[in-house]
Amino acid sequence: MSHTAHIPSHRKPRQSASKTALRAGVAGGVLSTIAVAGAAGPAQAEPVTQTIEMPTITAGLSPAVAASAEATQQVALDLETQANEDAAAETAAKKAKKAKAEAVRKAEAEKKAEAAAKARAEAAEEAAERASRTAERTTLSASSGSSASSSAPSSYSSSSATGSAASIVAFAKAQVGDAYVPGGTGPNSWDCSGLVQAAYASVGIDLPRVSQSQSTFGTQVSLDSLQPGDILYWGSAGSAYHVAIYVGGGQFVGAQNSSTGTVQRSLDYDMPTGAVRVL
Structure with missing residues (x-):
């Protein structure tokens, strides 16, 4: 018995010629079918013409969105x-x-x-x-040839005022400090003749309004014999440009000018020209 009698052979058994021919024919038919199908496939394909519309989910929100945008813009x-x-x-x-x-x-x-x-x-x-x-x-x-009218009198009357003269003096002194206003007749502002007129009106005596007329109303008296209540004037009698009231003790009260107002001053401050006595 040979040692190789039962060892199986590793070689594939030979196929018969009929099986080989059959398999070759089947493969060839399959390849022919695929070739025919491939040649005919592109010519027979039809393009897709149907369009699929997706639903618009915001269609219902358009009015609200527009209103909101308009409100925001406003x-x-x-x-x-x-x-x-x-x-x-x-x-x-x-x-x-x-x-x-x-x-x-x-x-x-x-x-x-x-x-x-x-x-x-x-x-x-x-x-x-x-x-x-x-x-x-x-x-x-110069016209009188004397300087008496422009010089201070040697003495002043020291007599005290009484009666109407005292009232006139009191009225005049009460106005010291008031303003000087051209045309002023009181009660808080005066011009020179307005003050003299008001002082005499306080005792019921009606004097003319202007200094020119007051300088001739009454009796002319010398500056050396003055009495309280006498009217002093500056300028000539009948054309005097300033008047005041003698209050005694060498003093007078008069509404002088806009700068000083109504003051009480010494005759030496501005010596008068003359005087008249009404009382």
């Missing part, structure tokens, strides 16, 4: 309008404040200028008044 417009109005109001307020400040500044400047001009005018008025009185006294002295 709010934005309102805010912009309000901002513009606020800015305009602020600008107008600043301009008004600036204009007011400028007006106040101009008013103060005008007030100061007016006060300065008034002070200069009053100073000039007083200087002119003094110069006029001095010139008048000089003229009167």
Whole structure:
């Protein structure tokens, strides 16, 4: 017995020629079918023409979204309008404040200028008044050949005022400190003749209104024999430019000018030209 008799062989058994031919024929038929199908496939394919529409999920929200957008736009417009109005109001307020400040500044400047001009005018008025009185006294002295009218009297009456004279003196003194105003007749501002007229009216005596007429109303008296209540005048009798009331003790009360107002002064301050006695 051979040692290799039962060892199986590893070689594949030979196939028969008929099986091989059969398998070759089947494979060839399959390949032919695939080739025929591939050639015919592209020509027979039809394009897809149907369109699938997806549902619009926001279609129902369009009116609400539009309304919301419109409301938002309106709010934005309102805010912009309000901002513009606020800015305009602020600008107008600043301009008004600036204009007011400028007006106040101009008013103060005008007030100061007016006060300065008034002070200069009053100073000039007083200087002119003094110069006029001095010139008048000089003229009167030259025409009379005597200086008695322009010199202080040697003595003043020391008698006390009584009766109506006392009332006139008291009235005149009560007005000291009042303002001088041309044409003033009281009760808190006077001109010279207005004060004298009011003082005499307080005791029921009606004097003329102007100094020229007052300087001749009554009896002319010497400056050396004055009595309280006498009317002093500056200038000549009948054309006097200033009057006052003698109150005794060498003093007079008169509404002098815009600078001094109504004052009580010594006769030496501004010596009068003459005097008249009414009482």
